[in-house]
Amino acid sequence: MDRPTYNDQVSDTKRTEAFSDGVLAIAITLLVLDLSVPARNELRGSLAHALAREWPAYGSYVTSFLIIGIIWVNHHTVFQLIGRIDRIALFLNLLLLMTVVTIPYTTHLLATYLTAGSGARTAAIVYSAVMLAMSCAFAGLYAYIAHRPALLAEGVDPVAVRASIVRFSAVGLALYVATVVVAIFSAPLCLLAHFAIALYYCFSQIRTGPSIADATPNPPDL
Amino acid sequence: MDRPTYNDQVSDTKRTEAFSDGVLAIAITLLVLDLSVPARNELRGSLAHALAREWPAYGSYVTSFLIIGIIWVNHHTVFQLIGRIDRIALFLNLLLLMTVVTIPYTTHLLATYLTAGSGARTAAIVYSAVMLAMSCAFAGLYAYIAHRPALLAEGVDPVAVRASIVRFSAVGLALYVATVVVAIFSAPLCLLAHFAIALYYCFSQIRTGPSIADATPNPPDL
Amino acid sequence: MDRPTYNDQVSDTKRTEAFSDGVLAIAITLLVLDLSVPARNELRGSLAHALAREWPAYGSYVTSFLIIGIIWVNHHTVFQLIGRIDRIALFLNLLLLMTVVTIPYTTHLLATYLTAGSGARTAAIVYSAVMLAMSCAFAGLYAYIAHRPALLAEGVDPVAVRASIVRFSAVGLALYVATVVVAIFSAPLCLLAHFAIALYYCFSQIRTGPSIADATPNPPDL
Amino acid sequence: MDRPTYNDQVSDTKRTEAFSDGVLAIAITLLVLDLSVPARNELRGSLAHALAREWPAYGSYVTSFLIIGIIWVNHHTVFQLIGRIDRIALFLNLLLLMTVVTIPYTTHLLATYLTAGSGARTAAIVYSAVMLAMSCAFAGLYAYIAHRPALLAEGVDPVAVRASIVRFSAVGLALYVATVVVAIFSAPLCLLAHFAIALYYCFSQIRTGPSIADATPNPPDL
Numbered sequence: 086m087d088r089p090t091y092n093d094q095v096s097d098t099k100r101t102e103a104f105s106d107g108v109l110a111i112a113i114t115l116l117v118l119d120l121s122v123p124a125r126n127e128l129r130g131s132l133a134h135a136l137a138r139e140w141p142a143y144g145s146y147v148t149s150f151l152i153i154g155i156i157w158v159n160h161h162t163v164f165q166l167i168g169r170i171d172r173i174a175l176f177l178n179l180l181l182l183m184t185v186v187t188i189p190y191t192t193h194l195l196a197t198y199l200t201a202g203s204g205a206r207t208a209a210i211v212y213s214a215v216m217l218a219m220s221c222a223f224a225g226l227y228a229y230i231a232h233r234p235a236l237l238a239e240g241v242d243p244v245a246v247r248a249s250i251v252r253f254s255a256v257g258l259a260l261y262v263a264t265v266v267v268a269i270f271s272a273p274l275c276l277l278a279h280f281a282i283a284l285y286y287c288f289s290q291i292r293t294g295p296s297i298a299d300a301t302p303n304p305p306d307l
Numbered sequence: 308m309d310r311p312t313y314n315d316q317v318s319d320t321k322r323t324e325a326f327s328d329g330v331l332a333i334a335i336t337l338l339v340l341d342l343s344v345p346a347r348n349e350l351r352g353s354l355a356h357a358l359a360r361e362w363p364a365y366g367s368y369v370t371s372f373l374i375i376g377i378i379w380v381n382h383h384t385v386f387q388l389i390g391r392i393d394r395i396a397l398f399l400n401l402l403l404l405m406t407v408v409t410i411p412y413t414t415h416l417l418a419t420y421l422t423a424g425s426g427a428r429t430a431a432i433v434y435s436a437v438m439l440a441m442s443c444a445f446a447g448l449y450a451y452i453a454h455r456p457a458l459l460a461e462g463v464d465p466v467a468v469r470a471s472i473v474r475f476s477a478v479g480l481a482l483y484v485a486t487v488v489v490a491i492f493s494a495p496l497c498l499l500a501h502f503a504i505a506l507y508y509c510f511s512q513i514r515t516g517p518s519i520a521d522a523t524p525n526p527p528d529l
Numbered sequence: 530m531d532r533p534t535y536n537d538q539v540s541d542t543k544r545t546e547a548f549s550d551g552v553l554a555i556a557i558t559l560l561v562l563d564l565s566v567p568a569r570n571e572l573r574g575s576l577a578h579a580l581a582r583e584w585p586a587y588g589s590y591v592t593s594f595l596i597i598g599i600i601w602v603n604h605h606t607v608f609q610l611i612g613r614i615d616r617i618a619l620f621l622n623l624l625l626l627m628t629v630v631t632i633p634y635t636t637h638l639l640a641t642y643l644t645a646g647s648g649a650r651t652a653a654i655v656y657s658a659v660m661l662a663m664s665c666a667f668a669g670l671y672a673y674i675a676h677r678p679a680l681l682a683e684g685v686d687p688v689a690v691r692a693s694i695v696r697f698s699a700v701g702l703a704l705y706v707a708t709v710v711v712a713i714f715s716a717p718l719c720l721l722a723h724f725a726i727a728l729y730y731c732f733s734q735i736r737t738g739p740s741i742a743d744a745t746p747n748p749p750d751l
Numbered sequence: 752m753d754r755p756t757y758n759d760q761v762s763d764t765k766r767t768e769a770f771s772d773g774v775l776a777i778a779i780t781l782l783v784l785d786l787s788v789p790a791r792n793e794l795r796g797s798l799a800h801a802l803a804r805e806w807p808a809y810g811s812y813v814t815s816f817l818i819i820g821i822i823w824v825n826h827h828t829v830f831q832l833i834g835r836i837d838r839i840a841l842f843l844n845l846l847l848l849m850t851v852v853t854i855p856y857t858t859h860l861l862a863t864y865l866t867a868g869s870g871a872r873t874a875a876i877v878y879s880a881v882m883l884a885m886s887c888a889f890a891g892l893y894a895y896i897a898h899r900p901a902l903l904a905e906g907v908d909p910v911a912v913r914a915s916i917v918r919f920s921a922v923g924l925a926l927y928v929a930t931v932v933v934a935i936f937s938a939p940l941c942l943l944a945h946f947a948i949a950l951y952y953c954f955s956q957i958r959t960g961p962s963i964a965d966a967t968p969n970p971p972d973l
Contacts, residue, residue, distance in 0.1 A: 100328065100383055106766065107332030110773030111555075113852065114781065115336065120856040122863050125870070132870035136877065147849070154845040158838075161766055172380075176509055179376040186335065186372070190342040197344050204347070204354035211358065287842055322550065322605055329554030333777075337558065394602075398731055401598040408557065408594070412564040419566050426569070426576035433580065544772065544827055551776030559780065616824075620953055623820040627813070630779065634786040641788050648791070648798035655802065 101178060102164050108182045109160065112189060113153040116146055119193040141199035144276055149192040151283035156185055156219070159286075163227055166246060168238035177229055181222035184215055191215045199272050209268035209275040216279065217261040224254035260285075323400060324386050330404045331382065334411060335375040338368055341415040363421035366498055371414040373505035378407055378441070381508075385449055388468060390460035399448040406441035413437045421494050431490035431497040438501065439483040446476035482507075545622060546608050552626045553604065556633060557597040560590055563637040585643035588720055593636040595727035600629055600663070603730075607671055610690060612682035621670040628663035635659045643716050653712035653719040660723065661705040668698035704729075767844060768830050774848045775826065778855060779819040782812055785859040807865035810942055815858040817949035822851055822885065825952075829893055832912060834904035843895055847888035850881055857881045865938050875934035875941040882945065883927040890920035926951075 120142050123135040160181075167174075191212045198208035230236055231250045234243045260282050268275040342364050345357040382403075389396075413434045420430035452458055453472045456465045482504050490497040564586055567579040604625075611618075635656045642652035674680055675694045678687045704726050712719040786808055789801040826847075833840075857878045864874035896902055897912045926948050934941040 100324065102766065103325070103769070104328050104332055104379060106770050107329055107773055108336050110770055111333055111336040111777055112339070113848075114774050114777040115339065117778070117781065117852050117856050118340075118784075120853070122856070122859045125863055125867055128870065132864060132867075132873040136873065146853075150849050150852070151845070154842075154848075157770060158841060172510075175380060176376075179373070182335075182376075183369070183372050186339050187342070187368075190339050190344070194344045197347055198354060201347055201354075204350065207354040207358065288838075322546065325547070326550050326554055326601060329551055330558050333555055333558040334561070337561065340562075394732075397602060398598075401595070404557075404598075405591070405594050408561050409564070409590075412561050412566070416566045419569055420576060423569060423576075426572065429576040429580065544768065547769070548772050548776055548823060551773055552780050555777055555780040556783070559783065562784075616954075619824060620820075623817070626779075626820075627816050630783050630816070631786070631812075634783050634788070637788045641791055642798060645791055645798075648794065651798040651802065 098164065098167055098170050101170055101175065102161075105160060105164075105178060105182060106157070109153060109157045109185060112186050113150060113157070115189045116149055116153070116192060119189060119196055120146060141276075142196040144280070145192045145196040145199070148276060148280045148283060149188055151287070152216070152279065153185060153188060155283060155286045156223075159223070163223075163230065166238055166241045167230055167236055168241075169236050171233075171236065174226065174229055174236065177222065177226040181219065181226055184219035184222050187215050188219075195272070195276065199276065205272035206269060209272035210265060213261060213264040213268045213275060213279070217258070217265060220254075220257040220261045224250070224258060227254060320386065320389055320392050323392055323397065324383075327382060327386075327400060327404060328379070331375060331379045331407060334408050335372060335379070337411045338371055338375070338414060341411060341418055342368060363498075364418040366502070367414045367418040367421070370498060370502045370505060371410050373509070374438070374501065375407060375410060377505060377508045378445075381445070385445075385452065388460055388463050389452055389458055390463075391458050393455075393458065396448065396451055396458065399444065399451055403441065403444035403448055406437055406444050409437055410441075417494070417498065421498065427494035428491060431494035432487060435483060435486040435490045435497060435501070439480070439487060442476075442479040442483045446472070446480060449476060542608065542611055542614050545614055545619065546605075549604060549608075549622060549626060550601070553597060553601045553629060556630050557594060557601070559633045560593055560597070560636060563633060563640055564590060585720075586640040588724070589636045589640040589643070592720060592724045592727060593632050595731070596660070596723065597629060597632060599727060599730045600667075603667070607674065610682055610685045611674055611680055612685075613680050615677075615680065618670065618673055618680065621666065621673055625663065625666035625670055628659055628666050631659055632663075639716070639720065643720065649716035650713060653716035654709060657705060657708040657712045657719060657723070661702070661709060664698075664701040664705045668694070668702060671698060764830065764833055764836050767836055767841065768827075771826060771830075771844060771848060772823070775819060775823045775851060778852050779816060779823070781855045782815055782819070782858060785855060785862055786812060807939075807942075808862040810946070811858045811862040811865070814942060814946045814949060815854050817953070818882070818945065819851060819854060821949060821952045822889075825889070829896065832904055832907050833896055833902055834907075835902050837899075837902065840892065840895055840902065843888065843892040847885065847892055850885035850888050853881050854885075861938070861942065865942065871938035872935060875938035876931060879927060879930040879934045879941060879945070883924070883931060886920075886923040886927045890916070890924060893920060 120139070123132065123139075128135055170178075191208075195208045195212040198204040201208075227250045231243070231246045237243060237246065264275055264278050264282070267278050342361070345354065345361075350357055392400075413430075417430045417434040420426040423430075449472045453465070453468045459465060459468065486497055486500050486504070489500050564583070567576065567583075572579055614622075635652075639652045639656040642648040645652075671694045675687070675690045681687060681690065708719055708722050708726070711722050786805070789798065789805075794801055836844075857874075861874045861878040864870040867874075893916045897909070897916045900909045903909060903912065930941055930944050930948070933944045
């Protein structure tokens with residue numbers, strides 16, 4: 086009964102990554118279904134004007150696309166730290182994916198109601214709440230992994246990982262709580278806040294000590 | 308004509324897993340299409356109320372998401388036991404996928420009719436019947452593999468696998484037959500039963516003897 | 530300039546397979562979108578009756594699911610014979626995928642018009658014509674590969690491959706031409722013919738000489 | 752802290768390729784959703800005539816399918832040159848994917864308005880503008896990689912890569928600027944121009960010096 090333990094576990098992480106990548110790739114691509122073509126027989130005025138009126142859809146699309154893209158990058162970074170995965174981590178990951186998969190829906194909701202008198206606030210709160218839930222699921226998964234050195238990949242420093250999750254999770258949760266507050270006052274401002282956070286995350290990532298920086302070939306360019 | 312038999316068969320299993328993962332990832336993500344944004348010009352009352360009325364859709368979404376997630380985890384576990392795959396197993400797997408791919412449809416059906424006077428029973432029976440069919444397909448694939456030691460991966464104990472399929476398949480079939488019975492009496496209760504079964508499966512998995520438990524790095528946490 | 534030629538080409542084939550697998554997995558899963566839930570406020574009679582009237586959709590779904598599943602299995606088999614891929618083969622493969630991706634559309638078309646007085650014949654001819662086009666694209670890709678020994682994987686016998694393509698392509702083309710003829714007389718019969726062909730292909734595969742049969746662990750079970 | 756640097760970076764590129772492949776595979780398959788089945792109760796005349804009137808949809812489908820297919824082939828070629836990836840390249844790739852994912856939308860827009868008196872010009876300009884944006888994103892990613900030898904794979908000649916990007920990017924940008932100009936005069940002609948460009952790209956690819964040509968087994972057939 087000498088099962089090839091190590092290879093087995095490595096393949097386990099790989100298949101979880103592949104499944105997560107698949108779900109994230111599909112969720113990010115389904116965002117295009119939120120862009121609707123104006124019906125030809127209901128067109129009032131020119132098509133150019135009709136498309137211009139769709140700006141909430143375009144703005145929401147770009148913002149959500151960046152957000153899911155960043156989730157993918159960060160998911161990727163976290164899984165590079167993981168050497169083995171257990172059942173709890175598997176389901177925390179599933180919980181995270183469940184929140185991500187609803188993003189095309191909340192994006193469509195926000196785009197539809199962004200310029201509605203009433204409804205805009207509700208839509209913006211729902212959009213922000215799902216992002217907050219995603220952030221919580223991410224923090225949960227990350228914290229779970231960080232506190233189980235046996236799950237970490239070889240050469241990963243548990244102390245550095247634990248230090249980074251405090252910063253990463255705290256910043257993420259604080260930012261998304263802030264968007265819920267902004268949503269109460271203004272839905273367009275809330276969308277702008279999400280866009281700004283996405284841009285911020287483009288240039289600030291999960292750090293796990295000097296090991297990753299060292300491995301990067303040209304640090305000055307980052 | 309010295310074909311690299313072993314590598315060839317291993318890659319066979321890998322591509323079947325990749326294809327299955329793809330189908331499962333897409334099916335789980337398509338569930339979001341069952342969540343519909345209330346049309347802006349048909350909105351009666353506030354958006355918050357309109358969204359609250361959508362609870363059958365949210366409940367069905369969460370339940371089906373968990374179920375497909377668990378199917379993926381179990382599919383994963385079964386394929387870790389497989390070293391080689393033949394044509395029959397390939398088509399049993401295709402049959403399993405065919406039932407899984409219909410889940411976004413039955414989920415939409417259940418969500419739409421859950422609170423309908425008539426129709427709720429029919430929708431709940433269809434939803435449960437598809438889950439039962441999925442369970443049968445899974446049991447069939449698992450039984451087929453378990454009775455062909457030549458298909459099992461090295462180090463996997465055929466006796467342990469055969470013992471586990473009896474328990475796993477019997478429990479699964481019994482549970483899903485029970486949901487069909489519950490569906491006759493109450494559709495919302497039926498949805499709740501499916502949710503409870505999904506939670507149960509989160510903490511109870513296919514077991515194949517001590518080998519897998521031994522390979523898990525920190526058993527006390529499971 | 531000592532580029533790692535072999536590894537490069539192997540990875541080439543792998544990425545083409547992965548892309549093709551992705552497209553096939555998505556196309557097979559999108560078939561579920563052809564199953565439509567009866568609108569609650571337009572329901573005449575019971576839901577059970579409304580669902581029963583949807584039999585053309587279910588029949589088309591099962592048939593097309595089997596067909597795309599078999600395309601995947603055969604695509605898989607062909608790519609096991611390929612060691613390297615060139616630009617022409619890449620685009621022949623793209624052409625094949627283009628026909629497969631339209632299957633959810635032609636399936637929806639056939640399901641919608643199967644029981645329509647007029648229109649049924651047209652829908653069945655279009656459905657069969659796309660399958661014929663797929664069959665031609667497959668034959669083209671297979672013939673192209675078979676006649677370029679440099680593209681074949683090591684240990685694959687070019688003579689056996691060439692012999693098998695004649696049989697495989699001829700049978701496939703003849704069967705799908707036959708369905709176009711059947712489509713002219715009866716759309717339901719045409720759907721049944723496609724289902725029968727799919728079943729036939731479940732038990733008859735591309736053969737490339739004794740090498741594959743030898744590699745199969747338990748031939749008597751096939 | 753001896754992290755396995757090399758393997759880590761290789762896997763990094765692989766996961767980016769896998770994610771990109773996923774997004775491209777989904778985007779190309781979602782094109783089928785732009786083909787709509789004529790509603791049975793709104794059918795005027797025969798189904799054959801109704802389908803014939805859908806030629807703008809079929810033409811747009813084939814053209815966009817070829818374009819995304821070529822994007823995949825070229826994306827593939829570029830990533831074969833990359834040994835390591837950094838954060839900037841990751842987000843340039845995300846930007847490229849963002850433009851590609853909108854193609855099913857602009858395809859649907861073009862198909863809907865191709866034969867509309869007014870609107871056709873706008874739709875064709877939007878379609879061409881998104882292709883131009885895709886071309887810019889591609890040129891940006893390619894230029895970024897080409898000017899960072901540390902990111903290139905071993906054995907890749909930086910000088911040859913830099914020479915090829917000038918040609919590749921200049922040709923691509925010039926062609927897509929031209930389609931915007933054509934779009935102002937005639938939408939159908941613009942679609943034809945995109946189809947012609949796609950065919951041109953089928954036989955003209957990114958070249959990076961003699962290394963790739965040498966690795967190709969049978970150059971005369973290309």
